[in-house]
Amino acid sequence: MNTCTTIRELIPWYVNGTLSVDEARHVAAHLSQCEACREELIQNMQLSIEVRRAFSELEGMRSESKKDVLKRTTGQQLAHLDVGSFVLGFSFGASYQKGRIPIRGDLKLLGRRIRLISNDREDYNE
């Protein structure tokens, strides 16, 4: 793969500022010497602006949406207990949500949370 092809693959992320320092230096050094890639950079910058504008103008969510989510999540808190410190602690929570009473109890160890008690089946792994 020639240098221009490699550089052009990186240009979108040069534009959004997420390349590593080394990659960004590499791209900048090439751009200083290559007019065709500078043109590609300008096109990417224009595209970036247009895409952001287009998605910004997309009609947003309904105002009721947040209420709907809060009803299904936080519900009405019945009890909450948080004891201990960052090193070692325990938290317990119970709330009323749409006829259910989810109960959760976590052991906190060095900032990590280990679930000890839960009657809620809905969980997602990272």
Next chain:
Amino acid sequence: MSQAGELLAKVANQDSTAFQQLYDLFADRVYRYAFTILHNKHLAEEIAQETMVAVWNGASRFAGRSKPSTWIFGIARNQALTLLRKEKKAETTGSPELVQADPSKHIIQHERVMTALGELSADHREVVYLTFYEGLSYGEISGILGIPSGTVKSRMFHAKRKLAEVLA
């Protein structure tokens, strides 16, 4: 720890105030991301809601190995793809259409760039969105989509070529 990371830690402890702040930070972004996959604002809103509910239920499982945004967008993507699979199944079994005509499409048609984005495949559109709207690195996008970085770059290359054709 980032603001989102701190909020997630509190949400894991069932902190409802933190969840509302996290909702304000992410729901709209998740909605716009889901739109890139589904191209239907009603379904995108449904996915945004389901994603935020999943964040509430699963915050304690977030181990901090990735950025909160990467984790949340990953949940949204899984939800959107599951919905797409259900739609396809409903279509093949002759069930009522899940996807209805999206009134927003008429508005979108007036937007030249959005129309051009609509010409892209969902795979290409989400890379363009995550790069230029969300400002994510190709490594982060690779993590969300579960594809190699080279494939992210390749999808961007093809997306830009298609956009150039449509916008010319």
